[in-house]
Amino acid sequence: MTKKQRKIIRAVLELGFFCLLLSACAAKTVLDDLDRFAGSDIGAYGQAGMTAAQQAAALLPKKQIRVGFVQVGHESDWRIAATKSGKQAFSEENGYDLHFVDADNDPKVQVEAVRRFIKERMDYIVIDPILTTGWTAVLKEAYHAKIPVILLDRTIDCKDQYYAAWFGSDFVREGEWAGEWLQNYLKKQGRDQETIHIVTINGTQGASAQIGRTQGFAQYVEKNANWKLLAQECGDFTESGGKAVMERYLQTYERIDVVVCQNDNEAFGACAALDEAGVAYGVDAENDGGVILISFDATRAGLEAVLDGKIHADFECNPLSPPYAAEAIRRLEAGEVLTEKDYYLPEDCFTADEEPMTLMIDFTPKQMVTVTKELLEDREY
């Protein structure tokens, strides 16, 4: 073998190793805010005086892009924020002809809407799926009709060839953060040997947000022998559902130390039930045996409850995925290839504690954020 041949072989091997390394690193792509607006690409082509969204729209071809977007429903503050974001991202002035369907939490309506979008030959289909199941057949139809599908928020059980991209949250990690927080918090209060009676108010059964948060938190129930998980009923991610479940819990269990609500609206419902029953909860009541409340979403109303000391800790779930979907469409329209399928949105963990703890999971530290009035004023949702 000549020196030149050996050099070529070494270069090929090195390239292969580099690609392997890249694919190993690519397992989890966490987006930052710039990715919503194409970051520096926009800087290069954008015009002064335009917002980033307008600059992105200016890059779109002049034809209107027809998007069919089927949303879960309108069950929570989080969902309302996500819908608002979708309508803004796919607005007429941004170059879209949006066909929006609110499925009112009915999986059948979602599948029918997608079938209609296929029949009407939408350019793109955007789905926030209620359940993980029931998607393969209709997504195959979209695939054969060559209509790219973009998934938002919740995930589905389906081969990834049937969708172009997914933008959402790491729900298991959110559940783990809640568990890690509770474990550290109880330890700090000297309650790590005491029997802790826990109830959870779960989200819609079979939604990936419910499955993931339940799984993540369950790991900590297993690890802490003094935690007693009394019940896990479904509150359907709504305030009325949260209230009804909490009322039943209060009638059934003599002692409840911790309520884990899988979203803010369920937490508001739980607070109402606790108020009506005259049961103390929140940061101030805790030393007198008050209930500890944990929530997910970190919507503005949720964080107000954290600031008021009603909710101890709130784990964010970012509803602003539609601008990322719009950016993905812009790239696909420009003939670019999306390098990854699944993208995680950036998220924080909130507390009213002025000395917020750092949660450590898998050797990755997560510094919690203290809720302040100023933080609430600047919040987008």
Ligand code: GYE
């Ligand atoms: O937590 C809840 C909503 O799918 C992450 O659905 C979403 C959840 C969110 O109704 O508020």
